[in-house]
Each structure stands twice: as C-alpha cells, then as structure tokens.
C-alpha cells in the first residue's frame with residue numbers, strides 16, 4: 424500500500440506540474456482527489472488493513488492528500504493568473520443573468536412628453552411659469568376682474584389674498600407676452616391646482632397651454648393645429664368637434680370634443696352615449712388680454728388652447744378613475 428501511495432504521489436505531482444489548462448487541471452482533481460479518485464479508493468482499503476498498520480498508512484495517506492491538494496491549488500492559481508493576463512478568462516454564458524427591475528416614466532409624464540414633441544414638431548417652443556402665482560396673472564390680466572363669476576369655475580387654493588396655486592396654465596400666456604414681442608408660438612406644460620376631487624377631477628393635475636400670436640392668425644389655424652395634434656396623439660380616424668363656450672380671455676371661445684375613442688362615436692358608457700368626449704378649451708385671444716400686456720389689438724391676432732393631460736391619458740389608455748395616477752400602485756403603473 425505504501426508503494427501504491429508513492430506511485431500516486433509521483434504520477435500526480437508530475438501530471439499536475441505539466442498541465443497547461445484549467446480544464447485538464449480539473450480532470451486531474453477528479454482523477455486523484457475526487458470522491459471516486461485514486462486516493463479515495465486507497466483510503467477505503469485502510470479499513471481492511473491489520474490494526475497495527477492502520478495508523479501509519481492513515482498518516483501517510485493524509486500527508487499525500489494534503490500535499491497533492493496544495494500542489495493542485497497552487498497550479499490553479501497559476502493558470503487563472505495566466506488566463507487573466509492573456510485576457511481569455513472564461514465567462515460562463517450559461518449562468519442565469521441577474522434580474523434588474525427597470526423603472527420607467529409615469530404615464531402622465533409619457534403623455535406630456537409625447538404632446539410636447541408633437542407641438543415642437545409644429546414649430547412651438549416650450550415655456551414655463553411659476554406654480555405659485557399672483558391673482559393678477561392667474562385672473563386679472565386674463566380678464567377675470569375681482570368678483571367675476573367665472574372665477575367660481577376655478578375653485579382655488581389661496582395662500583394669501585393675492586397669491587394662490589395657479590388654477591390653470593393660462594397665466595404663462597401673460598408672462599410670455601409681457602416679456603416678448605410677436606410672433607409668439609409657445610406651449611406651456613405644467614402642474615395646476617383646484618379644490619376638486621372625484622373620479623375625473625384631481626386637486627393637482629397637468630395642463631398644456633398653447634399660444635400663437637402674429638399679425639394674422641385665424642380660428643381655422645387653431646382648428647388645423649388641434650386636428651394635427653389629435654390625429655397624432657390618438658389616430659387619424661378621430662374626429663374633432665368645436666362647441667361654443669366661454670372663457671374671459673378668449674373670444675370667440677370653444678370647447679373641443681373628440682369622437683369617443685372607446686366606441687368610435689357610436690355611444691357608450693364612457694361618453695355617456697353622446698359619442699363625444701371633451702379634451703380642451705380654446706379660442707381667439709381676447710383684445711382685453713392684449714391690452715393688459717401692451718399689445719395693439721388692432722395689429723395682432725392670436726389663438727390659445729389649454730388641455731388636461733390626465734384627461735387625454737385616460738382616454739388614450741381607457742382609464743376610468745383619475746385617482747389611479749396618484750396612488751403609487753405599482754400593479755397599475757407597471758402597465759405603461
């Protein structure tokens with residue numbers, strides 16, 4: 424048995440020293456040190472030796488095993504380093520990949536960006552204004568005098584007598600016209616606030632304002648721009664309908680409906696069987712607003728529009744409760 428041990432040690436030492444690649448080194452581990460390897464087979468025979476030989480053979484076998492393991496580990500380190508230096512360290516492509524949770528933009532942000540990109544392609548640039556606004560910009564300059572009944576349509580959050588959270592994006596029209604001269608062609612996306620909460624109204628929601636002012640611009644230009652927008656945001660089959668309305672800062676004014684995206688205008692629960700859904704307010708800029716910003720109403724004409732982004736997102740994706748956007752329920756948000 425001692426002879427056998429010596430033979431295994433000599434051959435294994437020789438083979439391990441000569442090996443050149445990690446695969447063959449692993450084969451040698453299995454051959455000599457593996458569970459059914461040559462050393463294990465010898466160890467199994469120790470049990471049948473005479474009692475007085477067992478301690479010596481056991482000791483020698485353990486020494487040989489320790490020696491070969493150390494030699495094998497040393498060779499492994501050498502070959503790994505060599506592989507790393509040559510840049511050919513093996514990558515196991517069969518290993519399962521780590522799974523990462525990939526986040527994405529909120530559906531309202533996605534629709535805001537899509538709408539902005541449609542308007543910027545039509546030549547509009549993006550403007551911004553403050554969310555904490557003065558009564559002057561939110562109402563007075565837009566031809567809502569104090570105590571005007573149209574203010575009641577905007578149930579407002581006042582911070583002081585003259586400061587409030589803006590109730591619409593229309594004050595950006597005034598701020599832009601005050602600091603620039605026509606031609607003007609802007610859109611103003613942003614958050615607005617009203618004391619309003621049910622399945623179609625949220626106390627904070629998003630609007631996109633549009634304003635075009637030039638020496639000549641007409642209601643049919645407004646109609647053309649909004650038609651392109653609706654066809655690109657929904658699809659070219661979607662019809663538009665302009666209904667007479669009232670806003671203090673536009674004259675004439677209209678509310679714009681689109682043919683119901685659910686039933687294609689046939690009538691369903693979503694459109695209350697009317698076949699139409701309202702998406703925005705619009706009109707020609709009122710001469711009083713031009714006067715407030717120092718523009719000559721005889722010289723300039725313009726149109727404006729303001730749309731609710733939540734409303735458009737709900738129609739586009741068939742969502743029936745606006746509160747879903749703000750409850751942070753990942754099961755809902757991950758669908759977009």
Ligand code: FA5
Pocket residue numbers: 590591592593617619620623624625626627628629630632633670673701702703704705706727728729730731732733734745
């Ligand atoms: C306005 O806010 C006008 N400033 C729009 C405008 C701009 C008209 C320029 C003319 C020229 P209105 O109050 O109708 O209009 O609101 C516009 C859109 O905002 C509505 O069509 C609706 O889609 C959305 N909206 C209004 N209130 C809420 C609310 N509480 N929650 C969610 N969306 C709302």
